[in-house]
Amino acid sequence: MKVFNVTQNREVISSVEVLKTFSQKSKGLIGSSSPYTVFLKTRWGIHTFGLSFPIDVVVCDTRMKICVLRERLVSNRMFFWNPRYPNVFEFPSGTIRKSGTRIADILELR
Secondary structure, eight states, X not given: OOEEETTTXXXXXXXXXXXXXXXXXXXXXXXXXXXXXXXXXXXXXXXXXXXXXXXXXXXXXXXXXXXXXXXXXXXXXEEOOOTTOOEEEEEETXXXXXXXXXXXXXXXXX
């Protein structure tokens, strides 16, 4: 599965892992030696405790419209947003900048 920016008609990243269970969401990227892209649904925020690398975070509404962008979220932090936005992508750091992703773009999992 890949992440596609419908607004810009371009691929953001070629591979994404969808986290569905509570266990998968709780662990996320913890214990990984290198970053990769994950997608999850949560309304309460994320944390980066246990990560050894920064990540980019993209938060989308129910229509997958980007509402919040956070670049280079470093380890041992908590990140919260308005709970009405349930869709979250965690990307390797630099993905937002490299892909030109912006607020109000529409993303799609393909």
